[in-house]
Amino acid sequence: MLGRPHDAAALLRECAQCGARKQSVCSVVEDEDLARLAVHSQHLVIQPGQAFIAQDEPAEEFFIVTGGQVKLFTLMADGRRQVTGFVRQGSFLGLAAQERYVFTAEALTEVHLCRFTHVGMKLLTAQFPALEQRLLLEAARELILAQEHMVLLGRKTALERLASFIMQRVEDCGGQPEITLPMTRTDIADYLGLTIETVSRMLNMLRRDGLIEIKNITRIRVIDRPGLAIRAAGERSGALM
Amino acid sequence: MLGRPHDAAALLRECAQCGARKQSVCSVVEDEDLARLAVHSQHLVIQPGQAFIAQDEPAEEFFIVTGGQVKLFTLMADGRRQVTGFVRQGSFLGLAAQERYVFTAEALTEVHLCRFTHVGMKLLTAQFPALEQRLLLEAARELILAQEHMVLLGRKTALERLASFIMQRVEDCGGQPEITLPMTRTDIADYLGLTIETVSRMLNMLRRDGLIEIKNITRIRVIDRPGLAIRAAGERSGALM
């Protein structure tokens, strides 16, 4: 665990660079500031399957994912589940919280986190306005993702959902055609608003159509990316004539 | 149009109070500041059916709704539509934007707005850190709503969706049992990820079950609120035995 760039200072520096790249924001965060930031944070390692944010618990902490992959989900009273997102390095968790968390965050792989108390974050944002701008930028990004996901859940067919999901993953992994799925079929189904059976069937359909290759349960290779993109967007009518 | 509390100063003051109520934030916004704020804003009145934010257009403006009701939606290439939200007085629009808007905002009723340029907002937030905190709070609220909506779209039945929608509206209108629906059935259907026919049928089912009364197309009276709440949450199994 030692030797990795996991402390708050390093992370915040990375955030600063990230912000700078996009909007020339946050570049004011300097080394001396970062040292002070580290005081308010704590490093954590979470094992696969473990939850570190629990739905309905008082929202008192804020996390930055520094490594690994996480799934976020909401449970209904009768056990139905909606996975609202999969996140990785660089994501902020706890933004979408008021009194209590409305979701659970669970590690898919070994996960490294920076933990801040909400009180600590208040202090930090008071000291570093740039940080608050960074948070706002992140919130905007998440809102956009949420809207895309609403379109998927409300208006796309099963096949379109699977195609969209794979495209998302590809882009998320830097565009390489071969992707790893650290989540189960159940997770994918709950993310896409489908059942595991439908997920299985649609993956197979994409394979039969020569768009993807299913190397094993967790590895998929995209063969025809443009074709997949078309299927993801729908275009129910045109494109064929 | 004159004489209404529509200018940026009045609005920001209201925001400040609103923030103060919830989190004792923003109370630092003072009158002299507000006067300066007003310089950066512009008041607008939009007629029903008119759009003031258009999907795919460059995101250069930011709006605060000071009156009326607005629907937000995303269009797919082939015309399928997902309404992502209905908003009213006090809402901020344009948070969920990076380069371009990912949604369209259209007036349902006559709508009053404060318009800010993104550049103007940058200047303002630089001057008033409290404003940025207010924006972050609003973004958090929207993220929570988005997650609830994802659960609805991904995991609820048609009947549950209608019940949830009516409950939302009731709470949104301060808990009075009689609500007005300024949107069409098509809007409701696109919000709930259903068709207009299903919306119609499910409303009728709720009426037949004695949970609501349909006074006319735009007015609904909730008769059995607890019953409606149960149907909104699902509880597919228990509760009966």
Add this chain to the structure above:
DNA sequence: CGATGTATTGACTCTGTTCAAGATATGTGG
């Protein structure tokens, strides 16, 4: 009052779910 757009109702279809059986992995102990 008819004309047009919107909403409701009914009959039928279809996509995705459910239920059940079989296949594939993953893991454990002999």
Add this chain to the structure above:
DNA sequence: CCACATATCTTGAACAGAGTCAATACATCG
């Protein structure tokens, strides 16, 4: 290393909830 046990995933057949299509009813507006 293999037999067995358990999880997860895949496949198939029957079913059902919501969609589609078409006819009818209801509003709103000139």
